[in-house]
Amino acid sequence: MVTPRALATDEIFPASSSSSGARPRTPGRRAELVAYGVPFIANPDLPERFRREAPLNTADFSTLYSGEEKGYTDYPALR
Structure with a gap:
Protein backbone atom coordinates (compact mmCIF):
# COMPACT_ATOMS: atom_id res chain seq x y z
CA MET A 1 0.00 0.00 0.00
CA GLY A 37 -3.16 32.81 -0.03
CA VAL A 38 -3.60 34.97 3.04
CA PRO A 39 -1.90 38.02 1.46
CA PHE A 40 -4.64 38.04 -1.22
CA ILE A 41 -7.41 37.82 1.38
CA ALA A 42 -6.04 40.84 3.25
CA ASN A 43 -5.13 42.67 0.02
CA PRO A 44 -7.72 42.08 -2.72
CA ASP A 45 -5.76 44.63 -4.78
CA LEU A 46 -2.48 42.72 -4.29
CA PRO A 47 -1.19 43.00 -7.89
CA GLU A 48 -1.68 46.78 -7.81
CA ARG A 49 0.08 47.01 -4.43
CA PHE A 50 3.03 45.15 -5.92
CA ARG A 51 3.07 47.48 -8.95
CA ARG A 52 3.07 50.56 -6.71
CA GLU A 53 5.36 48.98 -4.09
CA ALA A 54 2.65 49.93 -1.60
CA PRO A 55 2.46 48.56 1.96
CA LEU A 56 0.37 45.46 2.52
CA ASN A 57 -2.57 45.11 4.91
CA THR A 58 -1.97 42.72 7.77
CA ALA A 59 -4.39 39.81 7.90
CA ASP A 60 -6.60 39.48 10.96
CA PHE A 61 -6.20 35.76 11.64
CA SER A 62 -8.98 35.79 14.24
CA THR A 63 -11.53 36.38 11.45
CA LEU A 64 -10.13 34.13 8.69
CA TYR A 65 -12.25 31.14 7.73
CA SER A 66 -14.91 32.05 10.27
CA GLY A 67 -17.77 31.92 7.77
CA GLU A 68 -18.58 35.58 8.33
CA GLU A 69 -18.01 38.60 6.07
CA LYS A 70 -15.66 40.33 8.54
CA GLY A 71 -12.12 39.67 7.50
CA TYR A 72 -12.97 39.15 3.82
CA THR A 73 -14.71 42.30 2.64
CA ASP A 74 -13.48 45.00 5.02
CA TYR A 75 -9.77 45.39 4.30
CA PRO A 76 -8.86 48.90 3.09
CA ALA A 77 -8.10 49.25 -0.62
CA LEU A 78 -5.52 51.54 -2.18
CA ARG A 79 -6.67 54.99 -3.21
Whole structure:
Protein backbone atom coordinates (compact mmCIF):
# COMPACT_ATOMS: atom_id res chain seq x y z
CA MET A 1 0.00 0.00 0.00
CA VAL A 2 1.24 3.48 -0.87
CA THR A 3 0.98 6.05 1.90
CA PRO A 4 -0.25 9.40 0.56
CA ARG A 5 1.88 12.43 1.28
CA ALA A 6 2.11 15.99 0.07
CA LEU A 7 4.54 16.46 -2.78
CA ALA A 8 6.55 19.60 -3.29
CA THR A 9 6.01 21.22 -6.69
CA ASP A 10 9.61 20.51 -7.67
CA GLU A 11 9.02 16.79 -7.07
CA ILE A 12 6.13 16.79 -9.53
CA PHE A 13 7.68 19.22 -12.02
CA PRO A 14 11.46 18.95 -11.51
CA ALA A 15 12.30 21.52 -14.22
CA SER A 16 10.02 24.18 -12.72
CA SER A 17 10.50 26.66 -9.95
CA SER A 18 7.84 27.92 -7.59
CA SER A 19 7.48 30.41 -4.78
CA SER A 20 5.02 30.78 -1.94
CA GLY A 21 4.92 32.25 1.52
CA ALA A 22 6.18 28.93 2.86
CA ARG A 23 9.37 28.97 0.79
CA PRO A 24 11.93 31.77 0.81
CA ARG A 25 12.43 33.82 -2.33
CA THR A 26 15.72 33.21 -4.09
CA PRO A 27 17.17 36.50 -5.41
CA GLY A 28 17.95 36.39 -9.12
CA ARG A 29 15.64 33.44 -9.85
CA ARG A 30 12.32 33.66 -11.60
CA ALA A 31 9.42 31.50 -10.49
CA GLU A 32 7.09 29.85 -12.98
CA LEU A 33 4.41 29.46 -10.33
CA VAL A 34 3.72 31.83 -7.45
CA ALA A 35 1.10 31.13 -4.77
CA TYR A 36 -0.54 33.77 -2.59
CA GLY A 37 -3.16 32.81 -0.03
CA VAL A 38 -3.60 34.97 3.04
CA PRO A 39 -1.90 38.02 1.46
CA PHE A 40 -4.64 38.04 -1.22
CA ILE A 41 -7.41 37.82 1.38
CA ALA A 42 -6.04 40.84 3.25
CA ASN A 43 -5.13 42.67 0.02
CA PRO A 44 -7.72 42.08 -2.72
CA ASP A 45 -5.76 44.63 -4.78
CA LEU A 46 -2.48 42.72 -4.29
CA PRO A 47 -1.19 43.00 -7.89
CA GLU A 48 -1.68 46.78 -7.81
CA ARG A 49 0.08 47.01 -4.43
CA PHE A 50 3.03 45.15 -5.92
CA ARG A 51 3.07 47.48 -8.95
CA ARG A 52 3.07 50.56 -6.71
CA GLU A 53 5.36 48.98 -4.09
CA ALA A 54 2.65 49.93 -1.60
CA PRO A 55 2.46 48.56 1.96
CA LEU A 56 0.37 45.46 2.52
CA ASN A 57 -2.57 45.11 4.91
CA THR A 58 -1.97 42.72 7.77
CA ALA A 59 -4.39 39.81 7.90
CA ASP A 60 -6.60 39.48 10.96
CA PHE A 61 -6.20 35.76 11.64
CA SER A 62 -8.98 35.79 14.24
CA THR A 63 -11.53 36.38 11.45
CA LEU A 64 -10.13 34.13 8.69
CA TYR A 65 -12.25 31.14 7.73
CA SER A 66 -14.91 32.05 10.27
CA GLY A 67 -17.77 31.92 7.77
CA GLU A 68 -18.58 35.58 8.33
CA GLU A 69 -18.01 38.60 6.07
CA LYS A 70 -15.66 40.33 8.54
CA GLY A 71 -12.12 39.67 7.50
CA TYR A 72 -12.97 39.15 3.82
CA THR A 73 -14.71 42.30 2.64
CA ASP A 74 -13.48 45.00 5.02
CA TYR A 75 -9.77 45.39 4.30
CA PRO A 76 -8.86 48.90 3.09
CA ALA A 77 -8.10 49.25 -0.62
CA LEU A 78 -5.52 51.54 -2.18
CA ARG A 79 -6.67 54.99 -3.21
